[in-house]
Amino acid sequence: MFLLDTHVHTKEVSPCGQVDTTTLISLYRKARYDCLIITDHLSSYYPIMRRPLPWRQKIDSFFTGYDSAKACGTRAGLTVLPAFELSFDNDPNDYLVYGISKLWLYEHKDIHTTNIENFSDLISSIDAIIVQAHPFRIGMRPQNPSLIQGIEVYNGNQRHNSENSKAFKYAEKHNLIPTSGSDFHRPEDCARGGMVLENPVSHIEEFVQVLKARSSELIQT
Numbered sequence: 001m002f003l004l005d006t007h008v009h010t011k012e013v014s015p016c017g018q019v020d021t022t023t024l025i026s027l028y029r030k031a032r033y034d035c036l037i038i039t040d041h042l043s044s045y046y047p048i049m050r051r052p053l054p055w056r057q058k059i060d061s062f063f064t065g066y067d068s069a070k071a072c073g074t075r076a077g078l079t080v081l082p083a084f085e086l087s088f089d090n091d092p093n094d095y096l097v098y099g100i101s102k103l104w105l106y107e108h109k110d111i112h113t114t115n116i117e118n119f120s121d122l123i124s125s126i127d128a129i130i131v132q133a134h135p136f137r138i139g140m141r142p143q144n145p146s147l148i149q150g151i152e153v154y155n156g157n158q159r160h161n162s163e164n165s166k167a168f169k170y171a172e173k174h175n176l177i178p179t180s181g182s183d184f185h186r187p188e189d190c191a192r193g194g195m196v197l198e199n200p201v202s203h204i205e206e207f208v209q210v211l212k213a214r215s216s217e218l219i220q221t
Contacts, residue, residue: 003194009039009065009085010066013062013064014041014046018187019187021065021069022068025073025076026076027187027190035201040066043112044089045087062105063102079200081207083097084096086112093132093140094132095143096133130147130149131150131152133155134155142167154219156182158189180193191221
């Protein structure tokens with residue numbers, strides 16, 4: 001078994017994160033997870049995005065959480081992969097995006113100021129996946145299935161009612177890829193969700209293929 005958490009935030013980047021990457025990695029090693037996907041908030045919620053800085057500098061800053069977690073994970077023997085939780089300025093929803101590189105982000109300025117329709121079209125030619133996070137939380141709405149590939153059917157965050165059963169039914173109805181994640185922000189969020197893979201993955205591109213194959217088991221704690 002290969003235990004992987006799909007939805008993890010760092011204190012270094014996500015304003016809502018309360019755990020530094022050194023502690024984060026230690027917690028997940030103790031929980032016997034093998035891999036974490038860092039999904040910090042790529043949106044105007046991240047203060048750097050609101051500052052008059054070059055876009056490339058903003059992206060470099062955004063990746064500091066992942067870079068630190070990866071370095072800590074390497075020392076601890078835990079795989080750490082990059083992704084992000086994208087929120088658009090005029091959209092209440094959150095979208096977990098897997099399979100997009102730092103280089104791609106360098107070349108696509110201010111994607112958080114566009115919308116899901118444009119973004120979905122923009123990545124249609126690359127091997128990436130959009131998973132709507134916790135679509136039934138208060139204030140959010142399930143997205144048009146034609147614009148996304150997956151739904152987070154289980155969100156383990158204990159401070160929100162994510163209506164996971166509704167998310168599962170929505171994914172099933174529209175044949176969307178189901179995922180599970182802890183939505184880690186605080187120590188008590190550790191290992192509250194994720195996925196069990198048959199084989200290890202060492203690159204985010206491999207995880208994208210696992211999602212497409214629907215060959216994993218969901219962790220629902």
